[in-house]
Amino acid sequence: MGLFDLARKRSPWLIHYDCGSCNGCDIELLSCLTPLYDVERFGIVNVGDPKQADILVVTGAVNQQNKDVLKNIYDQMPNPKVVVAVGVCACTGGIFRDCYNVVGGIDKIIPVDVYVPGCPARPEQIIDGIKLAIDKLAEKSAA
Amino acid sequence: MTSLVRIILGLIVFPVIGGLIIGIDRKLTARLQGRFGPPILQPFYDVLKLISKQRLAVNEFQVMSVFIYLASSALSLVLFTLRSDLLMIIFVMSIGAVFLVVGALSVKSAYSQVGAQRELMQMLSYEPLLILVIVGMYLVTGSFNIGIIMQRGKPLIEELPLLFLVMIIVLGIKMRKSPFDLSASEHAHQELVRGLLTDYSGAYLAMIEIAHWYDLMLLLGISALFFYPYTVWGIISALALIALEILIDNVTARLTVKWMLGYSYGVGLVLAAINIVIVYFLR
Amino acid sequence: MQISLFINILLPVLSALVVYFIRSEKVRNTVVIITALAVMMSSVYIAFGGYNIFASQYLWNVKWDKIVEVADVLLGIYILYIAVSLKNPLLIFLTLLQIVPMFIFENFTGANLEVNNAIYVDHLSVIMNIIVSFIGTLIWIFAINYMKEDEEHKGVHPSRQNRFFFILMIFIGAMNALIFSNSLIWIYFFWEITTLSSFLLIGHDQTDEAKKSATRAIVLNSIGGVAFVAGIISAYYKFGTVDVQSIVSTKASGLMLLPIAFLCFAAFTKSAQIPFQSWLLGAMVAPTPVSALLHSSTMVKAGVYLVLRIAPAFYGSWLAGVVAIFGAFTFLVASFMAIGQSNGKKILAYSTIANLGLIISASSIDSPAAVAAAIMLIIFHAISKALLFLCVGTIEHGIGSRNIEDMRGLINRMPFTAIITTIGLVTMLLPPFGVLLSKWLLIETVAKNPVLVFMIAIGSALTVVYYARWIGVLLSRTSAKDRLKQEKKNFYEQFPLSILAIMAVLVSLFVTVVFNRLIAPAVIEYYSHLGVIAKDAAINTSLGMFNLWPVFAALTLALLGSYIALKESNSGYAMPYTPGETSADYKVIKVMGREDRIPTAKVSNYYFSSIISEKKLTPWFNVIAMALIIVMFGAVIL
DSSP, X not given: OHHHHHHHHHOOXXXXXXXXXXXXXXXXXXXXXXXXXXGGGGTOEEOSOGGGXXXXXXXXXXXXXXXXXXXXXXXXXXXXXXXXXXXXXXXXXXXXXXXXXEEESGGGTSOOSXXXXXXXXXXXXXXHHHHHHHHHHHHHHHO | OOHHHHHHIIIIIHHHHHHHHHXXXXXXXXXXXXXXXXXXXXXXXXXXXXXXXXXXXXXXXXXXXXXXXXXXXXXXXXXXXXXXXXXXXXXXXXXXXXXHHHHHHTSOOHHHHXXXXXXXXXXXHHXXXXXXXXXXXHHHHSOSBHHHHGXXXXXXXXXXHHHHHHHHHHHHHHTTOTTSOOSOOOTTOXXXXXXXXXXXXXXXXXXXXXXXXXXXXXXXXXXXXTTTTOHHHXXXXXXXXXXXXXXXXXXXXXXXXXXXXXXXIIIIHHHHHHHHHHHHHHO | OHHHHIIIIIHHHHHHHHHHXXXXXXXXXXXXXHHHHXXXXXXXXXXXXXXXXXXXXXXXXXXXXXXXXXXXXXHHHHHHHHHHHHTOHHHHHHHHHHHHHHHHHHHHSOOOOOOTTOEEEOHHHHHHHHHHHHHHHHHHHHHHHHHHHHHHHHTOSSOOHHHHHHHHHHHHXXXXXXXXXXXXXXXXXXXXXXXXXXXHHHGGGOOHXXXXXXXXXXXXXXXXXXXXXXXXXXXXXXXXXXXXXXXXXXXXXXXXXXXXXHHHHHHHHHTTOTTSTHHHHHGGGSOHHHHHIIIIISHHHHHHHHHHHHGGGXXXXXXXXXXXXXXXXXXXXXXXHHHTOOBHHHHHHHHHHHHHHHHHHHHTSSOHHHHHHHHHHHHHHHHHHHHHHHHHHHHHHHHSOOBGGGGTTHHHHOHHHHHHHHHHHHHHHSTTSHHHHHHHHHXXXXXXXXXXXXXXHHHHHHHHHHHHHHHHHHTOOSOTTSOOOOOOOOHHHHHHHHHHHHHHHHHHHTHHHHIIIIIHHHHHHHHSOOSOEEETTEXXXXXXXEEHHHHHHHHHHHHHHHXXXXXXXXXXXXXXXOOSSXXXXXXXXXXXXXXGOOOBOOOOOOOOTTTSOHHHHHHHHHHHHHHHHHHHHHHHHO
């Protein structure tokens, strides 16, 4: 339905989870909400509840302690949903990939739709990535 | 206006206006914070998107509670446009409020539970004030029926100015705006994750949002009633109230349950008492 | 009519004797059921058999005056004997203070205490009779299985059920007699029988706590008895008669209101108003049928019934104003205290006290519509409250606790009982059901009195809190994927519960019929006009209108909608939201904590125990209440 697709594009709610990040990417991500970048004008809202979110934005590498947590949050999200990995650590494990407790990038645990590299990823890149995610969301729900 | 027109007005037109008002709310909040903010139609996009998501509920009673909440809020607004008994309308609205709490309590998640307890405290804060506003209107006009109240000829605000101030408090508490956003907060502000609304998702959350629009329009309608027969002033006052709420929302921080109870009983009840006593002795 | 009166009053007494002396369980059950059915049918006959007002001095051609007098003295001596065996000087003193003046008054002052129409059936007594007969007998049926299980739990040998049913049945007979009595002396006699039954039933379990509560009950009720005696004596000297009908047809003023004040005081003790509420709260140790019958739907209603009866006498006076404020104060305070309780029976006890205060307040307001609201509240409150007490009893047998925290998720373990309890709670709390309808009517009629409307508005907001959280706690369910357990079914317990639940909903649905057939005539008899019209599923006053059918329709639509939504294939079931690493067992909230420990999250309701504590606040409330009572008497004397 055309109306629902329009609504899905205009109202992407995201939930942000910090896996094992050094917080560099988190700071860049949260600055998107500030007046300088202001993603709310796209309808993006950072809800903290996975049950109400469409986009899961993850920063940081997955390690043995939080892999179940990540899976838990992903499972609680209703369909259709997309996952965005922000920062090199979330994409591949980054600089911490060979550590003893690090599992790797988040795609080892959950399916990822958009990879946003960078250390830290810049806000413009993050917004670009989320925009790609919104398009993917539309594709998924059309399917 | 025939009853059918009124029903359509109450059932369909007014909640749409309510959604627009909430959209303006978000826009205005953003501007106050130096941002652009979402488009005014954003609440409608949100509701449509939520309807199109997979429907996940924790148990059957959540679903039942949401439907009862939506039905009673819609009914109370329709009864308002049909000019029924104001006290009855308030009690019908409270059915929904109670079931919203029951739905949240029926989920074994710590966030829903605490949010529900806080929502009970919020109900405790605004219900006496609302009943007293209605009683004040009765004392001045001699009836609880909206049709008869509207026949008074002079605006109610002349004799009930303090009760109009009490409506500001009631609006703030019912709409969960700072400093009263204890049980659930608006978008992008999280309180207990989403507090009362934590375990609702998809279409059920959309229904709660729509019921919220009905409640908003009902309370604004009661505020506008203070200015009848100057309908223009009524609409202006309703919009001014919204603007005031948005301002207070952005300037204050979230406070505690004890403060909220103390404030609504210490300030709200006292204001209502003074106004009612003055009206009582002037008659 | 004579036969129906016999069935309603004397048949329970005869059946009680049979039950006491024949110890067979089958005989007892049969006698109880047959008596129950007979009493129910005869009360319907009295109500709808076409009688308007029936007044007589004779029942089956026997003049009962002398019999009542003698029985009264014997009863007094028996209570004195109990007082002596309890070694309670206060009780001995109070009992003597009742027996001696009554004896002297009846025999040595030459007073003519014969009342021509001592047996009086009018619409108000018919309403009370239906309530007592139906609810009381349904509770008898409930008690059949409940007491059997109770004695098994507590290991009582030999069975004391015959004593229990004996007192329970005599009590219904006494209540019916009280309702149909027109002479203050007769009312006093049956009043004292109910006090004695309450004492015997509260102490039934014979634990220390039970004996203490029973003693407190009889002491406080005896204070009321003393006031009643003072009321009778002063009524004779002020009005010249103890005939209630003559008293209420006189517009009393000045010192003539003194007997009315005494009778109101007696009613306050019987209905456990503040400052006498402690006996009702302590009486919750009694077995559940006792709480349901005596302490919520019938005996305590005798107090408010008395106030309703004599209300026309003090209509519009200062005394009525103070009584109204007193009732509203009780309503406010009891609702407030109920928020701090987690014991299910104590919540219901406080709620009962609150609603009784509301009824007393409504009866004293100078508006016939308020009196109609009072009668409506009596009817609906009796049904819903009895239902709730019986449910709490069943729940207590099922889970072994009466704390509402332990009832969390009851829908999973005892679905039938949980749903019936929810229906009971919803009918107590929400429109369009009767209790809220009567509160609506009351607020509309009382709105011209700022003090009263303040207290009632705040009180109703407080009521919502403790009931709403109870409903939520019952319906707590982790996942719809779990099948509901099959509950153990017992006909004797489930039949009364179902009937009461259906009655609660149906009587609310057909409230206009009830109003026009029963309530309106009862009010018009004494107040000549009633500003309330009930027709076409709406209650109309001159001030506003409550339309019932849109609300019922909206609720039905909502339930249908949710049923359809649940059946659709798109809806799935999710876990409750828990952050972090949830334990695989989603039935309990467990989150992986530090050092790999899994603490269990525990949630409970807010009870505000620091602010609302019985010990700290009750003395203050008692003081204010006693001050109000002193004002009440002062208003009469000065």
